Amino acid sequence: MANADRPLALITGASAGIGEAFARAYAARGFDLALTARRIDRLENLAAELAQRHRIDVMAIPADLADRAAPALILDSIAQADRSIDVLVNNAGYGLPGDYVGTSWADQQKFLDVMVTAVCALAHPCAIDMKRRGKGAIINIASVAGLVPPGPGHTLYGATKALVVRFSQSLNQELAGTGVHVTAVCPGLTWTEFHDVNGARASMGKIPNSAYQTAEAVVEEALAASAANRPVIVTGKQNRFIVGLLRLMPEDMAMREVAKRSKAFRRRD
Numbered sequence: 001m002a003n004a005d006r007p008l009a010l011i012t013g014a015s016a017g018i019g020e021a022f023a024r025a026y027a028a029r030g031f032d033l034a035l036t037a038r039r040i041d042r043l044e045n046l047a048a049e050l051a052q053r054h055r056i057d058v059m060a061i062p063a064d065l066a067d068r069a070a071p072a073l074i075l076d077s078i079a080q081a082d083r084s085i086d087v088l089v090n091n092a093g094y095g096l097p098g099d100y101v102g103t104s105w106a107d108q109q110k111f112l113d114v115m116v117t118a119v120c121a122l123a124h125p126c127a128i129d130m131k132r133r134g135k136g137a138i139i140n141i142a143s144v145a146g147l148v149p150p151g152p153g154h155t156l157y158g159a160t161k162a163l164v165v166r167f168s169q170s171l172n173q174e175l176a177g178t179g180v181h182v183t184a185v186c187p188g189l190t191w192t193e194f195h196d197v198n199g200a201r202a203s204m205g206k207i208p209n210s211a212y213q214t215a216e217a218v219v220e221e222a223l224a225a226s227a228a229n230r231p232v233i234v235t236g237k238q239n240r241f242i243v244g245l246l247r248l249m250p251e252d253m254a255m256r257e258v259a260k261r262s263k264a265f266r267r268r269d
């Protein structure tokens with residue numbers, strides 16, 4: 001990858017869904033890309049398509065973020081290409097179905113490594129370098145689940161997303177005035193492969209299509225929020241309404257509501 005004048009966006013989880021939509025959006029804005037995920041075939045196809053269509057440079061870096069060595073290896077590949085990261089999109093993630101006590105600790109440890117450790121491990125060196133260069137943006141994909149009280153099952157999901165929200169809010173303030181923007185993005189239901197991967201798709205038939213956003217809509221709102229350096233954004237009018245309403249309720253009442261409604265998209269077996 002030549003050291004171009006174009007800025008570079010590193011996007012995790014770029015092989016599908018919201019991450020792929022970020023890749024397309026930044027490519028259309030003239031960014032070079034470093035795309036990472038486990039499925040290298042998908043990354044390479046996307047990289048070839050976007051490089052040709054937008055005349056940009058695109059690196060495809062295979063990595064499993066459950067491996068604690070992965071963040072440093074991803075950053076090394078980019079440094080070896082003599083590139084700095086102008087935008088980091090910490091997007092990779094998944095839902096771990098089942099109850100806490102019914103899921104092995106090994107699986108939950110991996111989940112924490114992907115959803116929390118990798119996010120912070122990538123953000124740390126990027127934030128240092130961006131601050132030194134006086135510019136840059138970090139976009140962390142959280143979820144409405146990180147802002148509302150939890151229901152039973154998928155037990156660590158909301159907790160990891162709450163951490164991503166709080167981490168982003170704090171880092172946003174820490175970097176205020178440095179030229180580095182930090183934003184947590186909280187989507188609600190979004191049309192991606194997320195609910196196929198977590199096995200909930202079959203039980204979600206009763207949820208109306210209007211409850212979902214497209215990945216492209218989430219990304220457009222995220223880019224506007226990052227440009228405005230908003231620390232947290234809930235995407236979609238409906239999601240903002242739901243979060244606002246639940247915040248007005250006493251927490252135990254809100255928790256009962258979430259427990260009732262999340263049955264459709266939380267598998268507990």
Ligand SMILES: NC(=O)c1ccc[n+]([C@@H]2O[C@H](COP(=O)([O-])OP(=O)(O)OC[C@H]3O[C@@H](n4cnc5c(N)ncnc54)[C@H](OP(=O)(O)O)[C@@H]3O)[C@@H](O)[C@H]2O)c1
Pocket residue numbers: 012013014015016017018019036037038039040063064065066091092093094095114141142143144186187188189190191192193194195197
């Ligand atoms: N869809 C929703 O309703 C929704 C709502 C709120 C928040 N979110 C959040 O949005 C983000 C993107 O999810 P999505 O909806 O776009 O889901 P998706 O279509 O399933 O895409 C998930 C991406 O994460 C990558 N990924 C998963 N595990 C990984 C690992 N161990 N190492 C590296 N990459 C990994 C996947 O790539 P590989 O499988 O190729 O590795 C894929 O590119 C996640 O953080 C999710 O929690 C989604």
